[in-house]
Each structure stands twice: as C-alpha cells, then as structure tokens.
Amino acid sequence: MDPRVITYPLAEKRLDNGLRVVVNPDHNVPVVAVNLWYDVGSADEAPDRTGLAHLFEHLMFQGSAHVRSGDHIGLAQAAGGSVNATTSYDRTNYFEAVPTSAVRQMLWLEADRLATLRETVDQASLDNQRDVVKEEKRQRYDNVPYGDVWHRILALSFPEGHPYSHPTIGSMEDLDAASLTDVRDFFAANYRASRAVLTLAGDLTPEQGITLAEKYFGHLPRLPGRDRPHVEPLPPHEGVPRQEVSAAVPRDAVHLVWRLPKAGDPDLEALGLATSVLGDGITSRLHRALVRTERAEGAGAFTMSLARGNSIGVASARCWEGVTPEALEETLLETCQQFVDEGPTDEEHDRAKAQFSREWLTELSALDQRADRFGQAATLHGSPEWVNQRLRTVLDVTRQDAHDATRRWLDPANRAVLVYRRQEA
Amino acid sequence: MTSTPRPRLGKQPAWSFPAAREHTLSNGLRVWVFDLPGQYVTSVAMALDLPLTAEPAGSDGIANIAAHALDEGTRALPGPSYSETLEGTGAVIGAGVSQLATHVSIDVPVTGLVEAFPLLADAIRTPALADEDVLRHIGLRRAEIQQVLANSAQLAAALVPAAVFDDRWRASRPTGGSTATLEAFGPEDVRAFHATHYSPTGSTLVVAGDFAGLDPLALAEAAFGDWLDAGPSGRHEAPSGAAPRRRLVSRPGAVQADVRIAAPAVDRTDPRWAAFHIACSVLGGTFQSRLNTELRERRGFTYGVSMSTTQLRHGGYAVVGSSFRTEVVPEAVTEALRLLDVAAKPFTAAEVRRAASYLTRVAPLRYATASGVSQQAVVLSSMGLDWRHVDESMALIRQVTPEQATAAFTEIWPEDPAVIVVGDPALADGLGVEAEAAPAL
CATH class of the missing domain: 3.30.830.10 (Metalloenzyme, LuxS/M16 peptidase-like)
Incomplete structure (x- = not known):
C-alpha cells in the first residue's frame, strides 16, 4: 500500500x-x-x-x-x-x-x-x-x-x-x-x-x-462573511536584527529566525522538509554539529505556518554547560550556511519525506486531529480535499525544490537573532 | 434563538477493548497482537520487566541512560547509521523508564513495518552503547536536571516521590537518577546493565495496527525468537509511605507558586482501587470536579487544578497539582485541603454517576488509535496485568456506590498529606513553614 x-x-x-x-x-x-x-x-x-x-x-x-x-x-x-x-x-x-x-x-x-x-x-x-x-x-x-x-x-x-x-x-x-x-x-x-x-x-x-x-x-441567521484581510508580505530580514535578553534561564540559548512565505505557498512545504533535515531528530544536521559534539544540550529547526503575509522559520540551540553563546552561534550559523550551500542530500531528503509521512498519517489516525485538519483545510486552503492531497504534494517535492526554497528563504544573511543569556542568581 | 430543546444522549454504543491475539515465543517472550482496521501507522512496543530495584546500589539512573542510548547505534549499524536506517523506514523510536519497567517502542507506517521490526529488535538486543554516546547521555541527563531545577512545575513534580515514599525505597528517588548517582557509573557499567537485564522473561511485545495482510507474529518470531534469556530482573518493591510534611522551596520573585498535595495510594489490584479512582475523579479528574469548580471557576485562583493517580506494581500515589498566583497561595492550599476532606462532605450519587460515566464512556476515544492501544497494553503488562483489565476495571467502576467511594478515599487518603510549594519565600508565614533552598537533584 x-x-x-x-x-x-x-x-x-x-x-x-x-x-x-x-x-x-x-x-x-x-x-x-x-x-x-x-x-x-x-x-x-x-x-x-x-x-x-x-x-x-x-x-x-x-x-x-x-x-x-x-x-x-x-x-x-x-x-x-x-x-x-x-x-x-x-x-x-x-x-x-x-x-x-x-x-x-x-x-x-x-x-x-x-x-x-x-x-x-x-x-x-x-x-x-x-x-x-x-x-x-x-x-x-x-x-x-x-x-x-x-x-x-x-x-x-x-x-x-x-x-x-x-x-x-x-x-x-x-x-x-x-x-x-x-x-x-x-x-x-x-x-x-x-x-x-x-x-x-x-x-x-x-x-x-x-x-x-x-x-x-440551520436556523442561525445569514450574516455576511469576509475575505481574510490582505497583509502585504514582508521582505526577508536585512542587516541581522538582533535582540539579547538576560533572564532566569538555566542555559544560554541562541535562536536564528527567518521570515518565510505564508501558508499555501509551495515553498513552505519544501521548507518543512528542509528544516526537518536541518533540525529534526538525532540524524539532523544541527544535532550532529551541536549535540553530538557537546556544544549544545538541544538543537532544532522548524517552520511555523501563518496565513497572512509571512510564516516564520526558526533554528535554535541551547548551550552545553561551559559553551559560550558566541561559540554556539558561530557553529549554528556555519551549519545553516553549509546547508544553504549544499542543500539536503538525496538520502536526507528521502528520510525527511518518510518521517513526514508517518507524522501526517499519525495525525490523521486520530479522529479529533483529522477533523481539525479538515477545518483548517476548508478555512485556509479553500477545500477540505487539501487533507487528502497534502501527502502527495509533499512527497512530490524534489530535492532540488527543497534546496531552492532553502536558498531563497533560509539564507543566514537574512536571519534575525535572539540570544538568551543566563542571569546569575 | 435555539429552536430545539437539549437532546438527550442516544444509546451508548457497545464497545470493548480490542481483543489481542496472544502468543508466547519459545524464549518466553509474550506477544500481543491487536488488529485495528484503518490504523495505518502501526505501533510496536516492548515492555521490559525491569523495575528500577535492578539498578546497582548507588547507580540510580543507569536504566534511564541505557534506554536513552539504545538508538545511538547497534553492533550491526554503528553510530548514526542506525538512526538513519530506522528513520528511512518512516519509523520513530522512543524509550522510557518508569519505576516498573523500561518501554521501547516504534511507530511506523505499515509500509515500513517489515524493515523497521528487526531494527527495533537490534536496538533492544544488541545496542552498541558506545563510550562517547553513553557519556553524552549522562551529560544530557545532568543538563535535564538543571532544566528541572529551573522550572517551577517540573521541580514541584520531581519532589513528589520523596514526599510520599520512605527513602529506603527506590520509588522515593528520581527515575533518571540524581547528579550524584550519575557520577557512580560509566559506559562499561551501562553495557553490563543492559546485558544482564534486557531479557524476554516477563517482558511483553505489543503490536497494534492495520497490518494489511502482513503477519506480525511471524515478524515478532523472526526478530525476537532467538533472543536469549538473561534471567530475572529486580524484584518489584512495595514501598511504605514517608512521614508527611510541608515544604516551601524558594523561588524568589516567582509570580506563581506550583503546589502539589500528595499521599501514598493503592495499585490496581487493591479491592478499593475502582472506588478510589472514582473518588479522585470527582475531586479533580474532570472540569467540573470539586477542586476545579471551586478554585478555578468560582475563585479564579488558577488556570486549572487536577488530581491524578500513579500506580506501581504494589502501591502507588495520588497527587493534586496546580499553580496559583503568589498572593492567593495560602488561601488556595487551605481551600484545597478542605475540599479533600471527604468525610466532611461525602460523595453524592450524582457525582459518582458522572465520574463513572466519564471514566467508562471515554474509553472508545482513548483507545481509538494504534498507539493508544499499545501504550495502555504495555502499561498494564508492566503492572503484571493484561489487556483484559481495561474491560474488567470498567465493569468495576460502573458498580461503585457513593458510600464505597467515600469510604475508599477516607481510608486511603491521609488527614495530613504532604504539601509541596515551589514559590516565593515570602509565602513562608502564610504556609507556616520555613522556606528552603532548592534541593540538589
């Protein structure tokens, strides 16, 4: 099957x-x-x-x-x-x-x-x-x-x-x-x-x-609906906007943030696969570069799908004890830059698709989550049939599509940076 | 306006927990197969009969490290090549350790099951547990302890076992070990622990899903049939309770305090279990429970309050958990303790009926997916029970009377439960305790 x-x-x-x-x-x-x-x-x-x-x-x-x-x-x-x-x-x-x-x-x-x-x-x-x-x-x-x-x-x-x-x-x-x-x-x-x-x-x-x-x-009144307000997409970040916070956190942490295309843009599904290669699970690029090398206690990347103008992409890591956020940020950046330059390998890309398939089918196996996805599809994607189409759409994304989308949207030059520094008690 | 009166409930649909095909492999491994039409993501879960009493003295956490390093490479597929191969099938692997057992499971689309099944067996039977991977996982567990110490809710929860069980018992200490005990063992010890204690005896393999013509029993036999028995693991202890006390763990400036009220309770084989379970549900198991209605819906003290039970093989505990803004904590704790005085206000027939209705009717939903079924099956097998217990316990729950629920709760729940507050030290006066620094974990 x-x-x-x-x-x-x-x-x-x-x-x-x-x-x-x-x-x-x-x-x-x-x-x-x-x-x-x-x-x-x-x-x-x-x-x-x-x-x-x-x-x-x-x-x-x-x-x-x-x-x-x-x-x-x-x-x-x-x-x-x-x-x-x-x-x-x-x-x-x-x-x-x-x-x-x-x-x-x-x-x-x-x-x-x-x-x-x-x-x-x-x-x-x-x-x-x-x-x-x-x-x-x-x-x-x-x-x-x-x-x-x-x-x-x-x-x-x-x-x-x-x-x-x-x-x-x-x-x-x-x-x-x-x-x-x-x-x-x-x-x-x-x-x-x-x-x-x-x-x-x-x-x-x-x-x-x-x-x-x-x-x-059926008896409820007929009142006008609406078209969702149009929000003009914002261009990718320029000049590396940066925020540093000092807070009561157990470890310093670094987040790289990108503006991505809004929900429904074909690039966003490609970026879902790409961020999975970059930062989902122990085979991911970030885990290998940061956690296996004991630079970070945890590292990951994901996309957050939003309907108006832009979505968001994030790559994050939390410092291993004794590692400075500067050193962590440098390796995080290098890893992202290398990924943008090379794109995923065929093997990585296929793994990301296999993992997506399981995650998607798991979601749909529960009636309540499936129903929610139909509501989402009808509201944001025009038709509930989107749920039945989505797996095919994602499995049809080529390695080249994922690499192209990565180059377009996840270039470290277009990042914003958020750093948490541990406030000494 | 609404044009129709509120509809009555229709006829409750007939339902029972899916029946397993049961089989025992020649090495003693029990296999339960649940055929679940439409569940295309199959779940394969191993419950190893491995109570934490099997850990060498002073080496708390070794079971947890062993379990978490299983997927870091096997003898056949060293290093990341193992997880690359496994992930390529679409599978995800998970491992967890409780006081009773180690659980290792995969979820995988049925299209990847034939490939993934032997990979699960590899991780369980022949993991590499290489030095660098074990040492990294020990480091990650240390880091996790720091995260727990920094998180009010997690810290409060971590303090519960020591508050309910006497410190002679393993169950009183963290399943993952403490900073001190993590010093006591290294990679060699972890490999020896695995070799001695990962064994088919007493263990159960659960397979659930829509197998689309595949034969899961044959897959189980091929993957685990020649797994040699390593002998029995540790004994399941029957921990006795700790002397109850109140403690306030200081978190200066916290805008909220996390509160846990806890006491030892009973396991599922206790004749009072169903009645006690109903009692906890009436008190804190649903939105309209006594605790949530008063503390959230009437007073607005909290986002929510709940009461839950944890069962061991012998014994268990019950916990009320919530968080309250700092100003109202003493009042909230007093009020919660008053609401837990069931002798003063016995359960009503309506309350018991509603709780029983919820606990029994929610079952078809809870066990509608492959992972829902397999998780429940492995938990029950770890308690020494089998999957039939789901239907049996529902039958018991339906029969509980208000008098039985009241009697069970007042017998089991003490007048002076342990109270743990993690919050601002200024709460000391209001709570009548000294504030203490966060303990070493």
Missing part, C-alpha cells in the same frame, strides 16, 4: 446561512469528532485589545441561553467525551470528540452558544475568566524559563501593529482593560455561521452529518 493513496471520504455542504459543513464518515470506532473552526484569531484583535480572541474563547464555556456555566464541558465529559478549544493567530477552534450517543447534544451546545452568547455573557463571567486567563499567562509564559521566547520571536519578525506582532495570550494591561462591550462587539463582528467550518468525522454517514448540521445550525 502506498501511503500517498490513503484518502478519506468527504462530503461537503454550505448551509443557506453560510456555515460550511464537512463530513468524513469513518466507522472503525463508535466515536464522532465535532470540530468548529472559526475564522478569527489574535491577528484580528485591535492593537490595544491583545488577548481578546483568547479571552473570548474562555467565555464561550461560561454558559449560553440554555446552558449553565461549566455545563458545556461537564456534559461532554459525562458523555465520555474530550472537549476543549484553542486560539491561535488565524483561527479559534472548538472541539468535542464523543461517543456516537452524544453527537446531537454536542451540536446543540455549539449552536446554542453561537446563537445566544452575545446576550448572555455577563460581567461576573468576564471577571472570573479574566483571572483564569491571567493565571494561564503566568503558568505557561511568565513563570517558565524561556516562556517569552515565542513572543520575542514574533516581535523580532514583525513590526509593531502587524497582526502577528503580539502574542495570542495578550498583555496583562489589555486583559485588564477588556470590557463587556469589547467582548460583545468582538462576538458580533466575528462569530457567525458564515465565518465557521463545522466538521464531523467518525461513525456517521454523510447524510446523517449534514442533516444534523441543518437541524442544529
């Missing part, structure tokens, strides 16, 4: 109110993954209301016209489901994976909050979840060594005011300033059927899936 011929059956329908419905029948286990991708993320926030998209996501669990606070998760869990939501730069996703017995209830819960949250959200919920989100910020970012690394990488990569220049979690000041009016306005502007993709993946037929979507979401 050639893994590139694995395709998942799909049915698709757009309801009259604009909701896109995707159904992927899979009868292997009696479970259905329900996934709503809303086309709104932190990139849609006003500059003085950072964190609002994510704070709003929390409020979606605080009850709606027919659901008490906490019951959304409570009902899903009591039914044997997993349930959560996440907010990113370009989207907010809400998802439940449940036994077939609970699908209707999950759709009803999702529809109730989409229909009524604007009227029901109140100050007490906002105040409580503002505190919870601030604790989340402390737990995940402020109280963790290197916790602000991604925030700094964004700030290095994008000018102030750019939709990606601020982190999704937002700032404490903006979280404090968020009012009930902001929340209601955010809902009114962004949450509507025409800005969402509903995916059902699992043990149901396409007809059942579409009928259920009509039944629970």
